[in-house]
Amino acid sequence: MSDTPSKKRQPLYSEADKRNMRWFWQGYLRKHSGKLVLVLVLILVQGLVYQQFLAMTEDGLRVIFESGAMRDLIEVCVVVFLLFAVRGVVSFLAPMITVKISNQAIYEMRRDLIGHLMSLDLAYFERTKSGEILQKLVTQTQQIGVFVGLGVAGALRDAVTVVVVSGYLIWKNPILFVSAIVVLPFIIMVMNFVSDRVKQAQGEAEEALGGYMNGIEETVNGMRTVKIARQEEVEKDRLMRGTDAIRRLMNRVQVTQALILPSIDLSSAFVYVLVIGGGGYMVLSPDYDVDGAGIITFLLGMVMVFDPARLLAQFFGGLQSNLVLLDRVRNLYDQESSIRDAEGAKTAFDTGGDIVLKNVSFSYSPDHPLFEGLNMAFEGGKVSAIVGSTGSGKTTILSLLSRLYDVKGGDITFGGTPIRDLQVAALRGAFSVVAQDIVIFNASIWDNIRYVNPEASDAQVWQAAEDAEIADLIRARGETPVGPKGAQLSGGQKQRIAIARAFLRDAPILLLDEATSALDQATEERIKSALARLTKGKTTIVVAHRLSSIADADRIFVLESGQLVEQGQHAELLAENGLYARLYQAQKKGYDGR
Structure with a gap:
C-alpha cells in the first residue's frame, strides 16, 4: 500500500x-x-x-x-x-x-x-x-x-x-x-x-x-x-x-x-x-x-x-x-504596520532638546543582532557625527530616530519624551533629511526640489536652489524632465537637489546621511558655507564616510560592529590614537597619494 x-x-x-x-x-x-x-x-x-x-x-x-x-x-x-x-x-x-x-x-x-x-x-x-x-x-x-x-x-x-x-x-x-x-x-x-x-x-x-x-x-x-x-x-x-x-x-x-x-x-x-x-x-x-x-x-x-x-x-x-x-x-x-501611534500620542515635543538612546537593542533578523545596549546622546542645537566602517550601524541609527524601525529594547527620547509617545507624523515632520539614497522623480529640477514643500513660494525655492549651488543648472535646463530616477543627472547634482530640499523644508532636526559623498572636493568647499547656514541652530546628526567633512562637529561617535567604541571631538579622538585616528590617517594617506 x-x-x-x-x-x-x-x-x-x-x-x-x-x-x-x-x-x-x-x-x-x-x-x-x-x-x-x-x-x-x-x-x-x-x-x-x-x-x-x-x-x-x-x-x-x-x-x-x-x-x-x-x-x-x-x-x-x-x-x-x-x-x-x-x-x-x-x-x-x-x-x-x-x-x-x-x-x-x-x-x-x-x-x-x-x-x-x-x-x-x-x-x-x-x-x-x-x-x-x-x-x-x-x-x-x-x-x-x-x-x-x-x-x-x-x-x-x-x-x-x-x-x-x-x-x-x-x-x-x-x-x-x-x-x-x-x-x-x-x-x-x-x-x-x-x-x-x-x-x-x-x-x-x-x-x-x-x-x-x-x-x-x-x-x-x-x-x-x-x-x-x-x-x-x-x-x-x-x-x-x-x-x-x-x-x-x-x-x-x-x-x-x-x-x-x-x-x-x-x-x-x-x-x-x-x-x-x-x-x-x-x-x-x-x-x-x-x-x-x-x-x-x-x-x-x-x-x-x-x-x-x-x-x-x-x-x-x-x-x-x-x-x-x-x-x-x-x-x-x-499586512499591518508595526509602526503605529500609541493611544494619546503627543503632537508637540521639544525639537531643540537632546536626543538620547538608552540601552537600545535592535536587529534586522533575530539571529543577527546589530545593537545591544547602545547608549548615545546627541545634544540639542549641536552638530553630532557618526562614523565607522560599512555595516557598523550608522544609517540604522538615523532610521531608528525617524521611526522607520522600532527598537527591540531600550528607548529613544527627544527632549525627555519617549519616541513611542510621539505621533509618527509629528516626529517625522521635525526632520529634514539628506540621504545617500536620493529619490529623484522624472520631472524638472524645480519640481524635484519643491516636492518636500509644495506650498513653498517661488522665492523660497530659488533661495534653496542658490544655497545648494544648483540654481544655475535649473536656469540651464528649465522645465526639462531629468529622466527616470534622475538618469540625466550626475551623482553630485542629485545630492545638491537633496540638499536644496533640506533648505526648503527647514525642519529643526537635520539628518545628513553621506550628504556630500558624491561631491568632488571643490564643489564640497563651495557649499560648505551653505551647509553651515543649514545646520546653524539646529540639532544636526551627520553620518559621514569622509572624515575631513566632520572635523568641526561638536561631537563624533565612532561605531564598530554595532558598538560605540569611541566618542569625542576631532582633536580628542586623534590624540587617543584609536579606531578614528586610524581611519582618518588611512583616508588622509589615500587623498595625499592621489
Whole structure:
C-alpha cells in the first residue's frame, strides 16, 4: 500500500473565497444596489424576449405549415423584429451600467489599497518584491474589474436566459425536457474537475508573473551595470526563462478551461439526439398532442439553452481564476504596520532638546543582532557625527530616530519624551533629511526640489536652489524632465537637489546621511558655507564616510560592529590614537597619494 496521502478535493468555493466575495460586495458593490437591480430587470427583459421569440416562432411555423395566411406571417415577422430590437437596446444598456459600476469599484479598491500601502512600514517594502506590488495595484485589480463589469453581466444574462427558456420548455413538454437534462450531473462533474485545476494553475501563474515583473524591473534599473559588464545575453536568458515558465503555466490554465466547451458540446449532441428521436416519436404517435412546429420550436429552445449554458460554464471557469486574483489583492490587508501611534500620542515635543538612546537593542533578523545596549546622546542645537566602517550601524541609527524601525529594547527620547509617545507624523515632520539614497522623480529640477514643500513660494525655492549651488543648472535646463530616477543627472547634482530640499523644508532636526559623498572636493568647499547656514541652530546628526567633512562637529561617535567604541571631538579622538585616528590617517594617506 502506498504511503502517499491521497489529495483531498477542495470545495468549489472555499471559506476564503466566500469571505473575499463578501468583502468585495460589501465594500464596493452594495452601495450600487439600485443600479444593479435595474441591470437585473433589464436582463429579465432579455430573457422574456427569448421566451416570446420561441412562442412567435412556433406560431410562425404553424402559419407556414397549416393556415398559410400571408398577413399572419408578416405580423409574426414584425413582432419578432421588434422583440430583437428591444433585446438589442437592453443588451447595450445592461453591460454599460455594470461596466461603470465595476470601474468605480476598482477605482475605490485601488484608492483603498494605495492608502493601506502608504500606511505600511519600511520593512514591508524591503521584504516585498516591487513586481508583486505592481501586480496587485495594476494587473490583478484591472482583470477583476473587467471580469466583474462584463463577465458577471453576461453570466446573469445567460443564467436568466437558461431559467426563462427552460421554464417555457418545461411548460410546453415536461417529459421531453426531463429527458434532455440527464447530462446535467456530467456537466457538474466537469466543472468541479476544471475548478480545482484552474485555481492551482492560476495561483502558480500569478507567482511566476510577479517574479517575472520583478526581474524586468531589476534588469531595467541595473542596465548601466548590465551594459558595462556585457551581460545582455545573461539577462536575456534569465528573463526568457521567466517568460517560458509563464507560458507553460498559462497553457495549463487555458487548456484546462478549454475542456469545458467540448464536454458541453458532446453533452449537447446527446441531448439533441434525444430531443429529435423522442420528439419525432411523439409527433408520430397518436398518444401525444405534439406537432412538427412544436418539436422544431423545442429544438430551437434547447439551442437557446445550451448556448448560454456553454458561456455560463466558461464564466465559472474564469470565476475560479478571478477568485485567486481577488484573494491575492485582499491579502494586502493582512499586512499591518508595526509602526503605529500609541493611544494619546503627543503632537508637540521639544525639537531643540537632546536626543538620547538608552540601552537600545535592535536587529534586522533575530539571529543577527546589530545593537545591544547602545547608549548615545546627541545634544540639542549641536552638530553630532557618526562614523565607522560599512555595516557598523550608522544609517540604522538615523532610521531608528525617524521611526522607520522600532527598537527591540531600550528607548529613544527627544527632549525627555519617549519616541513611542510621539505621533509618527509629528516626529517625522521635525526632520529634514539628506540621504545617500536620493529619490529623484522624472520631472524638472524645480519640481524635484519643491516636492518636500509644495506650498513653498517661488522665492523660497530659488533661495534653496542658490544655497545648494544648483540654481544655475535649473536656469540651464528649465522645465526639462531629468529622466527616470534622475538618469540625466550626475551623482553630485542629485545630492545638491537633496540638499536644496533640506533648505526648503527647514525642519529643526537635520539628518545628513553621506550628504556630500558624491561631491568632488571643490564643489564640497563651495557649499560648505551653505551647509553651515543649514545646520546653524539646529540639532544636526551627520553620518559621514569622509572624515575631513566632520572635523568641526561638536561631537563624533565612532561605531564598530554595532558598538560605540569611541566618542569625542576631532582633536580628542586623534590624540587617543584609536579606531578614528586610524581611519582618518588611512583616508588622509589615500587623498595625499592621489
